[in-house]
Every structure is written in structure tokens, then in C-alpha cells.
Amino acid sequence: MVKTRIAPSPTGIAHIGTAYMALFNHAYAKQNGGEFLVRIEDTDRARFVEGAEQVIYDSLEWLEIPYTPTFRQSERLPTYKKAAEELIATGHAYYCFCTPERLETMRKEQQSRKEIPRYDRTCLHLSKEEVLKRLEAGEKHVIRMQMPDNEVIVWDDLIRGHVEINTKELDDQVLMKSDGFPTYHLAVVVDDNGMEITHIIRGEEWISSTPKHILLYRCFGWQQPAFAHMPLLRNPDKTKMSKRKNDVSIPSYREKGYLPQALRNYLCLLGWSHPEEKDIFDLDEFIKLFSFERMVKGGPIFDSKKLQWMNGKYIRENMSVEQLTAALQPFLVPEFPADLLPKVLPLIRDRLVVLSDVNDLTKFFYTDISYPKEELCWKKTTPAEASEFLKAALHLLTSIDAWEAKRMEPILLEYCNSKEWNRGAFFMAIRVAISGRSITPPLFETIEVLGKEKTLQRLTSAIEVLS
RNA sequence: GGCCCCAUCGUCUAGAGGCCUAGGACACCUGGUUUUCAUCCAGGCAACCCGAGUUCGAAUCUCGGUGGGGUCACCA
Numbered sequence: 001m002v003k004t005r006i007a008p009s010p011t012g013i014a015h016i017g018t019a020y021m022a023l024f025n026h027a028y029a030k031q032n033g034g035e036f037l038v039r040i041e042d043t044d045r046a047r048f049v050e051g052a053e054q055v056i057y058d059s060l061e062w063l064e065i066p067y068t069p070t071f072r073q074s075e076r077l078p079t080y081k082k083a084a085e086e087l088i089a090t091g092h093a094y095y096c097f098c099t100p101e102r103l104e105t106m107r108k109e110q111q112s113r114k115e116i117p118r119y120d121r122t123c124l125h126l127s128k129e130e131v132l133k134r135l136e137a138g139e140k141h142v143i144r145m146q147m148p149d150n151e152v153i154v155w156d157d158l159i160r161g162h163v164e165i166n167t168k169e170l171d172d173q174v175l176m177k178s179d180g181f182p183t184y185h186l187a188v189v190v191d192d193n194g195m196e197i198t199h200i201i202r203g204e205e206w207i208s209s210t211p212k213h214i215l216l217y218r219c220f221g222w223q224q225p226a227f228a229h230m231p232l233l234r235n236p237d238k239t240k241m242s243k244r245k246n247d248v249s250i251p252s253y254r255e256k257g258y259l260p261q262a263l264r265n266y267l268c269l270l271g272w273s274h275p276e277e278k279d280i281f282d283l284d285e286f287i288k289l290f291s292f293e294r295m296v297k298g299g300p301i302f303d304s305k306k307l308q309w310m311n312g313k314y315i316r317e318n319m320s321v322e323q324l325t326a327a328l329q330p331f332l333v334p335e336f337p338a339d340l341l342p343k344v345l346p347l348i349r350d351r352l353v354v355l356s357d358v359n360d361l362t363k364f365f366y367t368d369i370s371y372p373k374e375e376l377c378w379k380k381t382t383p384a385e386a387s388e389f390l391k392a393a394l395h396l397l398t399s400i401d402a403w404e405a406k407r408m409e410p411i412l413l414e415y416c417n418s419k420e421w422n423r424g425a426f427f428m429a430i431r432v433a434i435s436g437r438s439i440t441p442p443l444f445e446t447i448e449v450l451g452k453e454k455t456l457q458r459l460t461s462a463i464e465v466l467s
Numbered sequence: 468g469g470c471c472c473c474a475u476c477g478u479c480u481a482g483a484g485g486c487c488u489a490g491g492a493c494a495c496c497u498g499g500u501u502u503u504c505a506u507c508c509a510g511g512c513a514a515c516c517c518g519a520g521u522u523c524g525a526a527u528c529u530c531g532g533u534g535g536g537g538u539c540a541c542c543a
Contacts, residue, residue, distance in 0.1 A: 009543050044542055100541070107540090116469055116539070142541050160472070169470050169539080177541040184543050208471055208538045229472080236478090238535060266479090269492090273480055277491050296473095296480075299536065303478050306493040316506075350506040378503085413502085427502035439504040 002034030003197050005070075007188065009041040010052035013249040014059040016302065017203065017233050017241060020267050024230060025201045026065050027283075027290045034198070036065075039191060040072040043181045059250040063260045064283070070195065073187050080182035083190045083220070084143045084175050092219040093175060095131050096123040096144045118171040119144065143176035145185075145212065153211035158199070158228035158292045165211045173212055185209060189216040192225060201228040204299065205240070228292055231271045232299040241302055257331055257355030261318070262311040270300040280313065312353045321345060331355045337366050343449045347441035361441075365450060369436030369458065373465060378428035378438070387466040389421065389429040394459040403452050405444035412444075433462035 004025040008018045022036075029036040038060070040053050053072070060067055073080075087093035096119075098106075107117040124146065126134075135141065147170045154164040175186035182190070192200060207229050217224040235245035242248065253263055261282065268286050269279060272294050281289075315324065325341060332341070340362065348361045376386045396415055400408050416426045431443050434455055440446050447455050 007543085011543075041543065047542065096541095103541085114468070118539080140541095144541095163471075165471065171539075174541050179541075181541085183541070188543090203537095204472065205537055205543095231473085232537070234536080240537075269479060271479090273491095277481060279479085279492055293483095298473055300479060303493075306479065309493055312506095348505095351504075353505095416502090423502050425502090431503060437503095441504080443502065 001196075002029050002032035002199060003037060003195065004029040004034065004199050004201055005037040005039055005192070005195065005197050006067075007039045007041045007191075008056050009044065009047070010049055010056065011044065011047040012049050012052055013243065014052070014055045014251060016246075016248045016250060016253075016267075018056065019059065019063055019065070019250050019263070020233060020270065021202060021230065022060055022063070022065050022067065023264060023267050023286075024272075024290070026067065027287045028199060028201060030066075030287045031290055036067050037070050037195060037197075038067045039070045039195065041184065041187065042072050042074045043177075043184065043187055045074075045179065045181065055251060059254075062254055063250070063264055065264070073182070073191065076191075077180060077182075079194070080176065080187055080190055081180070084182070084186060087145070087175065087219055088143065090219065091146070093143050093145050094124050095126070095135065095141050096172075096174075097126075097134055097139050097141045098123060099140075116169075121172060124172070140178045142174045142178050144172040145175050145216070147172055147212075147215070153214050155210065155214060155224075155227055157207075158201075158226055159231075159295045160207075160229055160297060163207065163210075165208065167211060167215070170211060185212050186216070189213050189220070189222075193217070193220070193222045197225050199226045199228060201230060204229045204232045230295070231297060233270060234299045234301045236301055236303075238299070238301065240299075246302060247304075255356075257357065258307065258311050259314050259319075259327065259355070262314040263307065265314075266307045266310050269306075270302065271296050280310070280318070308353050315352045315355075316350050324349065328355055328358050331358055333359050335366065336362070340365060340449075344441075347445050347449065351441065364435045364437060364440075371432055371436045371462075371465070375432045375436075375438065376429050376462060376466060378425045378432075379422075381422075381425040381429065383466045385421075385425070386429045387463055389426045390433055390459050390463045390466070392419075393430045393433075394456060394463065397447075397452070397459070398456060400452075403448060405442075405448040408447065409444045429462075430459070434458045 006018060006021050006025055008015075022038075026036040028034075038057070040056075042048055042053070057069065084093060088095070098119075103119070106120055110117045123144070148167045151167045152164050153167060154162065157163050173185050174183050176182055210227060210229075214224055233241040235241055237245065239245070247253070254260075264283060265280065268281070272290065273296075274281060275289060275294065319327070325345065328341065336359070344362050344365065348358065351361055352358065373383055376390075377383060381389075392415060393412060396411055397408060400411065412427075412430075413423075416423055427443055428438060431440055431446075432438055434447060434450060450458075
């Protein structure tokens with residue numbers, strides 16, 4: 001059975017890159033009737049952030065990417081210890097007592113000699129007796145993997161094809177830290193094997209450490225999974241997508257009012273393309289059509305412009321009124337009138353890019369408005385003309401009882417024509433008078449929702465401003 | 468710097484030797500619809516990194532440059 005996974009570390013924000021990997025891992029597993037698992041890699045106690053794990057789970061749930069939670073690596077320390085000791089017993093690893101300080105000076109010297117910094121294997125040559133003595137004395141130590149000197153490690157990457165790296169480029173990687181926690185390289189192999197992961201779909205940043213992992217599978221005598229190294233999401237300057245240069249936090253997109261289905265859809269298009277070149281499709285379609293063959297190898301730039309367009313498109317075309325109403329609820333400010341949303345929804349639907357836009361678009365319906373004189377005078381309209389426009393509108397609207405857009409529009413329009421007024425100027429004066437802004441939904445629909453009382457009141461005060 | 472990965476419009480990409488005077492989408496520009504904005508519709512701008520080969524023919528294959536990225540921790 002196909003089993004895929006993501007293995008995020010709870011070190012801070014729930015990263016967009018994690019969502020990206022989750023999406024593809026889930027899709028591939030699901031497509032093959034397999035399972036997508038989540039494991040928490042919390043072996044770095046220095047960078048551990050309380051609560052980060054929950055944010056990751058919450059984010060996946062928000063994105064509606066189904067997953068099976070498994071465990072935290074911190075719960076399995078004895079397993080890694082046993083595995084590391086097995087490696088020592090079989091001669092693939094050794095104890096190292098070098099202090100961080102010694103390693104630091106060693107690296108500096110190597111760098112000053114323009115050599116590649118790497119462990120000098122001092123402790124590899126320690127006698128068995130000495131190792132035992134120092135261990136018994138309780139001396140701090142790590143366990144290092146003994147890399148073969150000159151061996152070409154090859155694998156057939158599902159995305160990149162044939163990749164080969166010589167072990168002479170590799171360091172004697174630390175497998176167990178002095179605090180008793182495993183490093184990523186040991187834990188990832190032990191756990192992926194334990195969880196029977198068949199396909200490791202992860203970021204390109206892992207390519208250079210893949211040989212270490214492959215070697216570990218061999219040392220343990222375990223079956224090696226397939227590898228697929230995904231392109232790395234980039235900042236606009238092409239560097240690896242980062243907090244510094246981009247909004248990479250999943251909850252942040254949620255708070256801004258992006259729809260999970262839109263974000264998901266957008267992520268699918270980074271590195272993968274629909275066989276029919278469609279750009280709007282749902283998760284089921286992605287699962288059905290996904291293939292590594294259609295992956296590009298270059299790292300795509302995460303461009304929020306297209307995401308914005310897609311979000312607006314989903315809002316106006318792929319959601320029922322009920323769905324949109326429900327989605328909007330968390331974004332409404334406390335003072336938003338309870339009965340307003342159903343009335344304004346048809347007016348603002350095509351104007352929403354993100355859900356949080358709802359407040360700005362509707363604020364003038366229920367709060368007091370104000371405007372300087374100039375706003376009422378569109379283009380070359382004089383205050384006197386604007387005042388005349390508004391007085392006429394006030395007069396005409398006062399006499400209308402059936403408060404419907406389709407009733408008032410012809411009346412106002414006809415009057416405007418009879419006076420040979422500039423239509424734009426006339427309607428703009430009214431628009432600004434009733435809303436306080438020059439950009440609004442269609443005028444008469446807005447007036448209808450606003451109600452007769454408020455409309456007349458606002459026209460009156462606008463006339464006062466102009467006088 | 469060593470090693471590894473990569474390279475089509477500003478961005479996401481289609482393209483697996485002739486279908487390519489390189490297609491689509493976003494963004495941008497223009498026009499139409501419209502009393503504003505948005506939507507919608509029509510159109511436009513815009514790319515095969517460079518150089519050698521292979522071939523009757525290369526965006527597509529090979530090699531070399533160049534450029535970009537990743538990685539070289541007791542971080543993942």
C-alpha cells in the first residue's frame with residue numbers, strides 16, 4: 001500500500017510550504033488508495049515552540065486536506081537510541097567526544113585553508129577501551145555515521161530522474177545528539193521505515209542529504225522508499241520562500257479571507273499543470289489527474305496576484321449564497337447589523353477579492369458618513385450644480401413610496417435627461433451624498449438597501465455641506 | 468568555494484524533433500457593456516539564457532558556457 005507523509009517540525013509558524021507538501025503527498029496517496037500520514041519532528045528542543053504542532057493540524061483541517069496523525073519523535077527516544085547502537089555494533093557508526101568548541105575551531109581552520117568543513121574523524125580512531133572508559137565516565141558524546149570514503153550513491157528520483165552523489169562529498173553526520181535526541185537524518189529513516197512509508201515526497205532542499213538516508217536504509221537492511229524531490233517555492237527574488245520576504249503563514253491567509261479551496265487550487269498550479277490546461281479545479285480532480293510526469297523542476301515563485309484573482313473567482317463563481325454567507329460570518333465586525341448581509345451580498349459579491357473586504361465594502365450602510373465638499377463635485381461640477389442635483393434627487397425620491405431600485409432609477413434618469421445634466425456628474429453627486437464615497441455598488445440597488453429614511457437624511461445633510 | 472538541482476512571456480505554465488509565424492492563465496494596456504467601481508466580453512503587449520554540435524529540420528537531443536537556486540550544523 002502506498003504511504004506518504006509530511007514531517008513538519010513545530011518550530012514556529014505553520015508554513016505554506018508545509019501545506020504545499022501536504023497537498024501533493026495527500027493527492028498521491030489518495031490516488032493510489034493509500035494513506036497520508038503526519039508525523040511531528042520535534043527533536044530540536046532549542047527551536048521547539050509550544051502550540052506550533054496544533055497550528056499545523058488546524059491548518060491542514062482548514063485546508064481540508066485529510067490526514068492521519070501519528071506521533072511526535074520525542075515520544076520515541078529509546079527507538080532511535082537502539083537504532084544508533086545497532087549501527088555502532090555493525091560498524092557503521094561511532095562515538096564522538098569532540099566538544100562543540102573543538103569542532104568550531106576545526107571548521108575555522110579548515111575554512112581558512114579553503115577546505116570543505118567536515119569532521120576530521122579524530123574519534124573514529126579511538127580504541128574500544130578508551131571509548132568504553134569515557135562513556136563510563138559519563139563524558140558527553142554524540143554518535144556519528146561513518147560515511148564510505150568514495151562511493152557513488154544513485155537513485156531514480158520520481159521528479160528529477162537519475163541523481164548521483166559521491167559519498168566523498170559527505171560528512172560523518174551526527175546521528176545522535178549529546179542530549180539523547182536523534183538528528184533528523186537518523187529519525188527520518190527510522191520512522192519512515194517504521195511507518196512503512198513507500199514514497200517520500202519532499203522539498204528539493206533534501207536532495208543533498210538523500211544519500212545519507214539511502215545509506216542508512218542499507219545499513220539497517222531496510223527497503224528503500226521511492227524519492228520525489230519537489231521544486232522549492234520561492235520569494236519574488238527567487239530565494240527559498242521565507243518569512244522575511246513573503247507571507248508564509250497559513251493562518252495568516254485564513255485571517256485575510258482566502259478560501260481554503262482557492263489556496264489549495266493555487267498551490268496545485270505551482271509546479272504542476274492540469275493536462276487540459278485548466279486552472280480552476282477541485283481537490284478530487286487534482287487527485288485524479290496528478291502525476292509526477294507533469295511536474296516542473298524549476299522552483300516557482302509564490303505570486304499572490306494570481307491567488308487573489310483565483311480567490312475572487314471562487315467567491316463569485318464557485319460558492320452558493322449560503323456557503324458565502326457562512327464563510328463571511330467570521331469576518332464581520334461586531335457592529336455589523338444582523339439583517340444587512342443578505343441584502344448587500346448580491347451587491348458586493350463580484351467585488352470581493354478576499355472575505356475580509358466585506359467590511360470596507362459595506363461600512364457606509366450602517367455608520368455615519370462624512371465627506372469634503374469636493375467629493376460631491378465630480379469632474380468639473382460646481383458646488384452650486386451639485387447642490388441643485390441633490391435637491392432634485394431629494395425631491396424626486398421623497399415622493400417615491402415603493403422603495404425599489406427599478407422604480408426610482410427611471411424617474412431620476414428621466415429628470416436628469418430633461419434637464420440635460422451630465423449623467424455622470426448627477427449620479428456621482430448622489431452616490432457620494434448617500435455613501436460618502438465615489439466607489440460603490442450600483443447606485444439604486446445601494447439606495448434601496450440603505451432605505452428611504454437614511455437616504456433622504458443623507459441627501460439633506462449633503463446639501464447642507466454644499467451651501 | 469565544493470557538490471547537487473534547475474533554466475519558455477514580468478509571474479504560473481503548455482510544449483516530450485516538424486502541428487510553434489511558441490498556446491493558455493494572472494498581471495498590465497486598449498476598446499465594449501456601465502451613472503462610479505467591480506464583474507463580464509473583445510483585442511493588445513510580452514518569452515524559448517548564450518554558443519557549438521546532432522539532424523533535411525531543435526524550444527524540444529548532446530556538449531560547453533552563463534545565470535539562478537539548494538546544500539555543506541549536536542536545525543529540520
